[in-house]
Amino acid sequence: MAITIELWTRNGLVGGAEHWWDDVEVTLRALDPAQEAFPLLSRVDRYGDATFTEAELRPLREELWRLAATTPPRAVAAIADKVIELCDAGLAATASELRFVGD
Numbered sequence: 001m002a003i004t005i006e007l008w009t010r011n012g013l014v015g016g017a018e019h020w021w022d023d024v025e026v027t028l029r030a031l032d033p034a035q036e037a038f039p040l041l042s043r044v045d046r047y048g049d050a051t052f053t054e055a056e057l058r059p060l061r062e063e064l065w066r067l068a069a070t071t072p073p074r075a076v077a078a079i080a081d082k083v084i085e086l087c088d089a090g091l092a093a094t095a096s097e098l099r100f101v102g103d
Helices: 024-029 056-068 076-093
Strands: 002-009 011-020 049-053 097-101
Touching: 011 024, 011 076, 024 056, 024 076, 024 097, 049 056, 056 076, 056 097, 076 097
Parallel strands: none
Antiparallel strands: 002 011, 002 097, 049 097
């Protein structure tokens, strides 16, 4: 199922992507069935919405780096790289918020 990822700042919507989230969920469950190692990523639900504040972007980026370091499937690595880029852009902006909008 596709999920829309949007980076919002004081200037409005400034970046984003749309990806299938199923592979990410499967990979996270395989790596951390208790959802303790990836608490922020575990909040993302392909059917619901999750919002990460500016203060959560740095820890979210760290979780994504750890996920990418596990040598995940290519599709998961591509999503992690894109979301890391969005986190970096959000950290460089003012009043940023990263939104995951599920179906």
